[in-house]
Amino acid sequence: MEWFDAEGYTIARAVVQRGVAAVYVLAFVAVLRQFRPLLGERGLLPVPAFTARVPFRAAPSLFHRWFSDRLVAVVGWVGVLVALTLVAGLPQQGPPWLPLLAFGVLWALYLSVVNVGQVFYGFGWESLLLEAGFLVAFLGSDEVAPPVTVLVLLWWLVLRLELGAGLIKWRGDPAWRDLTALYYHHETQPMPGPLSRLFHLLPRPLHRVEVLANHVTQLVVPFGLLVPGPVASTAAAVMVVTQLWLVLSGNFAWLNWLTIVLACAAIDDASWRWALGLVGVDVRVAPAAGDPPVRFVVVVLAVTVLCVWLSRHPLRNLLSRNQAMNAAFNVWHLVNAYGAFGSITRRRTEVVVEGTRDAEPTTATWHEYEFRGKPGDVRRLPRQYAPYHLRLDWGMWFLAIGSSAQLRWFVPFLGRLLEADRATLRLLAHDPFGGEPPRWVRAHLYRYRFATPAEHREIGQRWVREDDGLMVDAVDRARLARMHAGR
Incomplete structure (x- = not known):
């Protein structure tokens, strides 16, 4: 099964699985704290009114069958607890189907939330979390090497995420093309952070450099992911640094952190050991216990074929002059189109x-x-x-x-x-x-x-x-x- 195994990406799998699970913890905590007043039985947009007019096939959710604020709390707590076990790495110590089952539960529960969440859940990072959670489910456990096809699908996801964001900017607002977008963006973004004012007050020539660097990171660097090894690892590191810059300059929910986690899927073990060695951390990777079960291989290959087939929609979207931003092409939120800030508000x-x-x-x-x-x-x-x-x-x-x-x-x-x-x-x-x-x-x-x-x-x-x-x-x-x- 050498063709199926990606032995050199064991650290990447651990980082991505635990990182995505950590984001699910935050997502389900938000369900527990915010869903009831926004979408509950007496919420601002009550779910029962939504499910009464939207059929199950258009928005699959367990809340179509029954709904109550108590059930929402159960969903939230189950999601938090399952996600915490994955952050701790417990299911990953078992057979490969165990983390698959755990992430499958997270994906199904959160899909149920997003599909009835209406405008309060109409954000691109909801689809990104669902797609990421679905894919990392098939990375297996510590008993087997990471499947190479799933890693490639994760690289494809990061490429779509970054390239889609870059293209929607270039095709959208002329402020991105003339490098003036950051004259306004730090001040007009949805939720400024504690350092946003300082970023806004930087000299305008530096703002132009920021925009140019953003274009390089989103329009050029992602293609480095197509060259596994040091090239892809370097490309991923550039993306991580850029995302950390965005973390400092604003509040974009978990979009930046989830992008950082997913980019880590392209960093091979040799690069991890080198980088961690610089700070005195010695990392040793235990080899996989054995070949993956045949049933696991069959399931992974079937999912790979499905995702490749679904990729035709976002690929056409990337090539289209009428590119859609943050579009889910199916009710399961798999293999989506992404992008952000195709236009900039001036005041x-x-x-x-x-x-x-x-x-x-x-x-x-x-x-x-x-x-x-x-x-x-x-x-x-x-x-x-x-x-x-x-x-x-x-x-x-x-x-x-x-x-x-x-x-x-x-x-x-x-x-x-x-x-x-x-x-x-x-x-x-x-x-x-x-x-x-x-x-x-x-x-x-x-x-x-x-x-x-x-x-x-x-x-x-x-x-x-x-x-x-x-x-x-x-x-x-x-x-x-x-x-x-x-x-």
């Missing part, structure tokens, strides 16, 4: 939600609700939340740039604030009313920009904002009910 608009307990809204004193991640308080330093995903905060960014799809949940969100719904309030950083219901709420628009160094020294603010009018005027429960009925 930042924030929706600031306010409430008051005064009787008359026109003369009221308004108090702001503070979200965990998105900008609000102009003095507050943005926090680093990635790789954790704050779904409500991301939805508020899309709402601010004019996404009509977000309005379906925003009106119910205002209603939950008027009710002082505890589950909803736990998604926020600060409730100005201490758990008591306000009389009125409204949505105010502001233009935000990073404060210059001089402004920061003078007024102590990290942001400067200007009033941009009202998005939703003052509403109480009665008015909101009429709005909701008229949607």
